[in-house]
Amino acid sequence: MALKKIEAIIRTEKLEEVRIALEEKGIIGMTVTEVKGRGSQKGILLEWRAGEYRVEFLPKLKLELVVDQTDAEKVIEAIETAAQTGKTGDGKIFISTVEDVVRVRTGERGKAAL
């Protein structure tokens, strides 16, 4: 039993494309959170009344999925392809190992709870 958690920071406007790409691979469940963050490029400049002001953190979405290890690569690939524009700010994907999962309704554990 090996479970992987995939956390992907993506552009807000890419959510639907990513969702469709995952659904095509049979991946349905996920949690989406509105987050703010920045990468090495820092923030952006926005127009003030006259002149500009700097916004240091940009709105992004964070997707969290826990999947079986055998599905992990295709999930990563689907997100990477669907969320990519090639410009800075496309986001990052973090992969980690998950010890166990519990389905609250039935108490099932592990893969059966996914």
Added chain:
Amino acid sequence: MINTGDTAWILISTALVILMTPALAFFYGGMVRKKNILSTLMLSLAILAMISVQWVLYGYTLSFGPDRGGLIGGLDWLGLIGVGQDPNAGYAATIPHLAFMMFQMAFAIITPALITGAFVERINFSGFLVFILFWSTFIYAPVCHWVWGIGGWLRAMGALDFAGGTVVHITAGVSAIAVAMVIGKRKGYRKVPMEPSNIPFTVLGAFLLWFGWFGFNGGSALTSGGLATSAFVVTNTAAAAAALTWMLVSWIHKRPSVLGLSTGAVVGLVAITPASGFVSPLSALAIGCIAALISYYAILIRMRTNLDDSLDVFACHGMGGITGALCTGLFAEKAINSAGANGWFFGNPGQFYIQLITVLVVAIFSFLVSFVLAKVIDAVFSLRARSEEEEVGLDISQHGETAYSA
């Protein structure tokens, strides 16, 4: 002799101007950080309530009561005793004296509310209330009397201020600098980003101000005929010209923001205010363009200083008011309003000098008295919220509320 058309227009105009204070609250509220939006709304709305009472009790008689030496109104109309349904022929011969009083109340309310943009996000609410009450008593009432009161010395000198470029915008705009100096800059000013909480609120506020300004300027004719119409037309024209100018200038620098266009519209409205009963539509176009350019660069300059006039009350209202008052001395025409005067461009350079003296007198008086009032009230009541109150935000620390659930 009461004219029902005039009375109807003045009552409608009064309601329009009263709407401008909540409009201003949203105009300002949208530009502050999320944790201070309710506090910013509250500053304007508390003034609406407080000055409504002050005006009835003694504000009106100090401003418009029978003249005492050209400097202040006497206390004859304390509590509006003697201000009734019959007209006061000196101020407005065709509407009830009460209608004139009420129209003027709307101006007395919005003027101190304009200043609040200078000290948002760090003001101590109780000290603020005391400051505003004193400001209305010691700055608004005398200046209003000098310029608009019968026997007022600037009025007697021939100063032209149709709807309050000097009485409203210069007093508020210059006082803003004085208070900002006393209270100091916000924590993190120019170091941490201060993101506006809700630009759509600001835009809505700006265009409700535009709407209300038809009453502000149109109503200042105090009748409902040709002069009110002329003021109505030039008001819209100057606002549009300034909005367009602002948009184009910011486009040259980068991108045309809706916040910029809205600010430009307000600046145009400010600048046409003193001139609105004296100038032609073509002059209004010029006044709008000039005012937008001046205020645009005034904001850019302010942003490089350590003076945290947070919402640019001086750049928008102070500079807009000064531009408008001086332009009145250039563009005024007796052909528009026979009760006015000709400006420099119509053969009377003297009017420009009268306007210049008026601007200087009112600006210096407003600055000095505001500075002293703010210093004294800060020492006694504290004008600035405590450091931890400012950090957590004034909505929670001053008012025990939050605007948004998460």
